[in-house]
Amino acid sequence: MYENNICLLTDSYKITHHYFYPKNTERVYSYMESRTGSEFNKTIFYGLQYILKKYMEGCVVTREKVLEAEKVINKHIGSGIFNTDGWLYIVDELGGKLPVEIKAVAEGTPVDVGNVLMTVENTDKECYWLTNYLESLLLQVWYPSTVATLSAEVKKVCNFYLDVTGSCKDNLPFMLHDFGYRGSSSNESSILGGSAHLLSFSGTDTLTALTIPCNYYNDDNMYGYSVQATEHSVMTSMGKKGEIKQAINVVEQARDGVLSMVIDSYNYRNFLLNACSKGYKLYETICNFLNRTEGNKVVFRPDSGEPVSTTIDCLEIIGEGFGTYLNDKGYKVFDANVGLLWGDGLDYHRIRDILFGMKSSGWAAENIIFGMGGGIHTNVNRDTQRNAFKCSAQLRDGKWYDIYKKPLDSSKKSKSGRFKLIMNNGRYHTVKISDDGEDCLRPVFRDGEILVEDSFGDIRRRAECYINHPLS
DSSP states (O other), rough: OOOOOGGGGSOGGGGGGGGGOOTEEEEEEEEEETTTTTTSSEEEOOOHHHHHHISSSOOOOOOOHHHHHHHHHHTOOOOOOOOOOHHHHHHHHHHTTOEEEEOOOTTTTTTTTTSEEEEEEEEGGGEEEEEEEHHHGGGGHHHHHHHHHHHHHHHHHHHHHHHHTOOTTTGGGGGGEEEHHHHHHHSSHHHHHHHHHHTTTOBOOOOGGHHHHHHHHHHHHHOOOOOOOOHHHHTTTTTTHHHHHHHHHHHHOOOEEEEEEOOSSSSHHHHHHHHHSSHHHHHHHHHHEEEEESEEEEEEOOOOOOOHHHHHHHHHHHHHHHOOOOOTTOOOOESSSSEEEEOOOOOHHHHHHHHHHHHHHBBGGGEEEESSSSHHHTTTTTTTTTTTEEEEEEEETTTTEEEEOOOOGGOOOOOSSSSEEETTEEEEEEEEEEEESSSEEEEEETTTTOEEEEEEEHHHHHGGGGGGGGOO
16 A cells, blocks of 8 residues: 555545535635634644645645555445545546645744634635545644644743743753653654754754754754763663762763763662762762863753652752852852753643742752653643634635534634634734735645745744743
8 A cells, every 4th residue: 555645644534525515515615723722822833844745745646546545445434435536536637736725824933822823725626525635634733733832831931930030041942852752652753743842942862853854844954952861771780789880980981061860770869969979989070070171061860759849859969069159039050060850750830840849949940951751742632732623614606605613512613714814913813814914824835836835944933932922
């Protein structure tokens, strides 16, 4: 079977819809939005260009794919169900190019929930059935958009606590590090989720994400960076009795730059006692490393325990050993170029709790960075930002009909008509297509051709402006 057969990249039930629409249907117009009630008040739209380039650009429909799909559906649902004639029309009359127009907000843009993010409409009246056939594929933009939104919200809360505690912001781009590759649901999701994270932060261990800017967003720049770091297989190499000896070996062998060390293989307090107390060999070795070259830094990583209390405990021990000073707002900052990394079991709310706990205990936010894996890649779903794709208008016999749904659960009421997205008084608003105002939805795809190609850097700049917005 073809790996990317566009005829089969849909939900099974949609295969049957071509004969259910009213007679003389010519156009089907649908839209995507993050519905009101989402976890965050804005959604950063991201990932559509990837989907278009990978699955929809050019001559993606061939006779072989159509006949293959027909055979599959004959067995999967029943004979005579698949729209063979409709797909062959695209092959024979349209050169295998998808006859749809897609308009979308510029990727990287934070848009208030409850607004249209993308619209889709068929451009050939024979293919009215295609618009919502493509929903299943196009709506997968929810994933990179949600990850992009989550990372941006974390950056906002980090920025807020840096301000509140009078902290230096030099390290803000690295305050959340992506540890999510191993926990991703697939290689493709690691690529998409990992690249979405890079719209807000520069720290990542998800190497696969680095392929997105150059392969799909016309950008050869490096947007993700990492450091030398240990894991438990390294730190436990000499057993419990040899833990400190092995830690000394690690520091002595480390190259210049940042060194991150996991410290809870056995007892994090005992490790920090050796690492942060004068007269201990590990402390002296760390000091030699820090003094060897300007910019060398050691980051201690506890990997277990209750996040807030363990964080405060570690900060106090490190501060006792390496010293602190009070910044202009009276919060403690480490004297030496050392820091703390919390990377276990994090989500947005726990990060906020840790930062609040640090503030309450008199610690500046600049002393810590975070690592998040599953929290970035797998603790989100389509309902996090309540992303939905709905039909809102249909053209029959030359006349447009507005349609909508209005279930008893009013939060799922859909919009009716055709729309544009306008900016008014600094906020986005969805209005009728005939209303005044410049449309912020750009035509990005039409009849197999991508009309707008953004660079990853441009998308990143749009997303970065979000961190100064008020906290959701």
